[in-house]
Structure formats: structure tokens, C-alpha cells
Amino acid sequence: MTLAYWCVLAAIFLPYLNTALAKFQGGFGPKQNHNPREFLETLEGSRKRAHWAQQNSFEVTPAFAAAVIIAHLVQTAPQGTIDGIALAFVVSRVMYTVCYIADWASARTLVWAFGMGCIVALFVGVGA
Numbered sequence: 072m073t074l075a076y077w078c079v080l081a082a083i084f085l086p087y088l089n090t091a092l093a094k095f096q097g098g099f100g101p102k103q104n105h106n107p108r109e110f111l112e113t114l115e116g117s118r119k120r121a122h123w124a125q126q127n128s129f130e131v132t133p134a135f136a137a138a139v140i141i142a143h144l145v146q147t148a149p150q151g152t153i154d155g156i157a158l159a160f161v162v163s164r165v166m167y168t169v170c171y172i173a174d175w176a177s178a179r180t181l182v183w184a185f186g187m188g189c190i191v192a193l194f195v196g197v198g199a
Contacts, residue, residue, distance in 0.1 A: 073150060075143065075157035079136045085164050086132070089125035092172065093118045117172045124171040128164060131186065135160055138193035147196030156197070160189035 093111060094103075096118055103110040111122045135157075142153045163186035170179035 073143070074154035075139045075150075078154075078157035078161045079139050081161050082128075082132045082135050082164060085161070085168070086125045086128035089121050089128060089168055092168075093121035093125065117174070120171045120174060121168070124168045127167070127171075127183075131164075131190075134190050135186075135193075138190045142193040142196070145196075147193065152197070153193065156189050156192050160186050160193075163189065 093114060094107070099107075099110060114122055139153070139157055142148065142156075147153070148156075163182050167179060167182045167186060170176075170182055
């Protein structure tokens with residue numbers, strides 16, 4: 072498997088890191104596990120932002136996965152370029168989470184835009 076495909080797997084699991092940050096900073100236990108979505112809606116501050124980062128991560132991952140698969144099928148760029156862009160996307164998602172939890176709204180927007188640019192680059196073959 073290529074590095075880009077491994078990055079898709081990483082992107083699939085990153086939202087769960089955000090979930091863990093939201094739930095397990097205190098307050099989540101067996102009782103709350105009966106209705107975890109209801110519990111997540113009651114959170115505040117950085118824990119609420121971690122939940123929102125989770126939601127955004129789930130929303131963007133399908134587009135990233137499709138972009139990686141299409142880049143491989145169409146060979147929009149050399150494999151090293153595809154791998155590098157995919158890795159940059161995953162790093163941007165980690166940075167996005169940090170920015171979201173820290174409430175750095177402007178930085179979060181820039182990192183989000185960079186990640187979306189990575190998706191576009193996979194489709195159009197930047198560096199080909």
C-alpha cells in the first residue's frame with residue numbers, strides 16, 4: 072500500500088481522537104455511555120470544540136479518501152507527490168484539531184483551507 076492510502080486510514084481514525092479528547096477529560100462514564108451523543112451536546116469550552124472538530128473531521132474524510140483514490144486511478148501526479156499531499160492533509164487535520172480546541176479561530180480557518188487545498192491538489196495533480 073502507498074503512503075497516501077495509509078493516510079486515508081489515519082484520516083478515518085483521527086475523528087475518534089477528537090471524540091476521546093471531548094469525552095475523557097472528565098465526566099464521561101458508564102452512565103453517559105447510554106446516550107453519548109446527548110452527553111456530547113452538553114459539553115462546553117475546549118471539550119465542546121473537540122466535539123465540533125470531530126464532526127468536521129467526519130465531514131471532510133470522505134472527500135479526502137475519494138481524492139486519494141482518484142489520484143491513484145488517474146495518476147494525477149507522481150506517486151511521491153500524491154503521498155506528500157496526502158501526508159500534508161493528515162498533518163493539517165491534526166493542526167486543525169489543535170487550533171479548534173485552543174480556540175484559535177483564524178488559524179483554524181487557514182489550516183482548514185490548506186487541507187481543502189490538499190484535496191483539490193490530489194484531484195488536479197499539482198506538481199505533475
